[in-house]
Amino acid sequence: MPELPEVEAVCRKLRGAVTGARIVEARVLRCGTARVAEEAAGRTLKAVERRGKHILLRLSGGVTIHTHLRMSGNLYVIPDHRLHSVYARVIFELRGGQGIVLEDKRVLARMDALSDDEINSRLDRELGPEPLSESFTSDQFVARARGSRQPAKLFLLDQSNVAGLGNIYAAEALFRARIDPRKAMARVSPAKLRGLHGIIVSVLSDAVESAVAAYAGPGAFHSEESFPVAVYDREGEPCMTCRRRIVRIPQGGRSTYFCPGCQR
DNA sequence: TCGATCCTGTAG
């Protein structure tokens, strides 16, 4: 469920709460490999990093716990490792009694333990630039877009083009950029592509702020309550700009929402 | 590029 902003919120929360903590034991119920339990016990949590939607828990001894929350996962700290919800899939018991919990009703989340080098190179290979870093330049983004025949929405969801966008913020960015999600990227004007680059940055920056403010530990995210969603999940509602009705179409097996009046 | 798959919960 989380996209880059929610994953960033998760990481910040974790970072502040458990950097330096010692892991006594890890219990993997589902969603995680046996290696997680084998490798985590006895190590110290040195750092929490994010790459796109991936969460990296850097442990002592060059081991990384790699987590992807997929659709419905969540990762957070609880005051007592024994008091986790029924949807807890992996529980880390920390020295002092606190716990870090991977929670996921749908069991789609994934957690593995790898060497730092292994996961670093894998993500280097699979992920495009971080949209909120210097590496996300307008020139490279436009150049890459110009060479892609993917429909705009699918281009944005492809993590090798930009790391961290998901269904909601991709749709919102295209709305603000006034681009038809069905249109092949190569056929979008360079002016609109340059606009889209800046819009991706501002949409995600705003959403990170919302997510950090709204995220309250266990349970659901509430970022949509504070981030102003213009099209996502608004099928049939009037567009806030032109009053035409928002439509929903399937793209890549998922729902895309857009305004047929504004986005061309 | 579509469809099925992973799994389960929840809204309509």
Place this chain on the structure above:
DNA sequence: CTACAGGATCGA
């Protein structure tokens, strides 16, 4: 009941 879910991967 059925449809759908903020993700990603696989094979046809």
